[in-house]
Amino acid sequence: MEPGVSVTILGTAQDGGIPQAGCSCERCNEAHKNLKLRKYPVSLGIIGTDGSKHIVEVTKNLSEQLMIWSSNENELFIPETVSITHLHLGHVEGIGQFGKPVMASKEVDVFLSHKNKNVFDERSDIKLMIKQNNIRTHSKNFNQLFEPKQGCGFSLQFISIPHRSELGDTAAIIIKGNEKNILFMPDQDSWEETLEYYSKENIRDFLKMFNINYALIDGTFWSMKELPGRNISEIPHPTIQDSLKLLGKRMEKDPRISFLHLNHSNPVNDIGSKQRKLVEEYGWGVSEIGDVLKL
Numbered sequence: 001m002e003p004g005v006s007v008t009i010l011g012t013a014q015d016g017g018i019p020q021a022g023c024s025c026e027r028c029n030e031a032h033k034n035l036k037l038r039k040y041p042v043s044l045g046i047i048g049t050d051g052s053k054h055i056v057e058v059t060k061n062l063s064e065q066l067m068i069w070s071s072n073e074n075e076l077f078i079p080e081t082v083s084i085t086h087l088h089l090g091h092v093e094g095i096g097q098f099g100k101p102v103m104a105s106k107e108v109d110v111f112l113s114h115k116n117k118n119v120f121d122e123r124s125d126i127k128l129m130i131k132q133n134n135i136r137t138h139s140k141n142f143n144q145l146f147e148p149k150q151g152c153g154f155s156l157q158f159i160s161i162p163h164r165s166e167l168g169d170t171a172a173i174i175i176k177g178n179e180k181n182i183l184f185m186p187d188q189d190s191w192e193e194t195l196e197y198y199s200k201e202n203i204r205d206f207l208k209m210f211n212i213n214y215a216l217i218d219g220t221f222w223s224m225k226e227l228p229g230r231n232i233s234e235i236p237h238p239t240i241q242d243s244l245k246l247l248g249k250r251m252e253k254d255p256r257i258s259f260l261h262l263n264h265s266n267p268v269n270d271i272g273s274k275q276r277k278l279v280e281e282y283g284w285g286v287s288e289i290g291d292v293l294k295l
């Protein structure tokens with residue numbers, strides 16, 4: 001039997017990770033004391049049927065994330081390709097790790113939307129890494145299926161998602177195996193806008209449109225009351241509470257849905273919190289570092 005494609009969750013936090021710089025909330029303080037409570041910004045590691053290694057998003061914690069992903073500490077997995085949903089900090093912050101001062105990689109293929117590639121390629125550090133052959137950037141159309149490496153046994157597809165677009169545009173990424181498909185949608189402004197963009201009435205129809213079996217979706221905040229002192233309307237995300245309201249309880253034929261991109265302020269981070277229990281009672285999940293999905 002041919003080995004399948006495996007997708008490992010390498011990070012579950014919002015861009016800042018946990019503990020977040022400059023934050024002394026209880027959750028961040030505990031994570032300073034206890035390494036096991038640390039959460040890295042969202043990222044996925046994908047192993048193709050040919051054994052090739054690919055990541056989605058490249059974070060400041062690439063070093064720890066490659067160790068988590070690898071089955072053998074003497075043979076760390078080194079990604080051959082990187083696919084990036086959008087240019088907000090946490091999704092691209094680790095790109096410099098491929099450069100001369102750290103890994104001095106050779107020709108890592110980096111996939112982005114057209115708009116994001118144009119913006120990305122203009123950065124002086126990226127120009128240098130391209131010149132030094134550490135990375136090669138490639139643009140992909142929204143909805144176009146592509147294999148990040150020929151013969152890897154799965155395809156990727158960027159789909160457009162309404163999200164704050166100061167730096168470029170935003171994609172969700174669909175990972176298509178032979179039989180199953182994963183949606184990775186770490187950031188969106190609201191379900192209303194996303195559903196309207198795709199002319200769908202509800203989340204189930206949206207997921208059905210792309211034949212999604214597992215959806216890893218934006219769970220940044222639990223509620224709007226979470227960030228005292230910050231205007232949450234300037235950082236719009238649907239709250240998990242909203243998503244639960246829209247989804248209701250999981251029904252038998254529904255895809256699996258799991259929340260990630262969790263802000264340090266989100267109580268769903270805590271195993272055993274009543275908010276997390278509620279998510280689970282509804283039949284949905286919260287992603288954990290090290291979770292593996294098979295395609």
Ligand SMILES: [Zn+2]
Nearest residue numbers: 015088090187
């Ligand atoms: Zn983000």
Ligand SMILES: [Zn+2]
Nearest residue numbers: 023025028264
């Ligand atoms: Zn905090």
Ligand SMILES: [Zn+2]
Nearest residue numbers: 086088163187
């Ligand atoms: Zn974002």
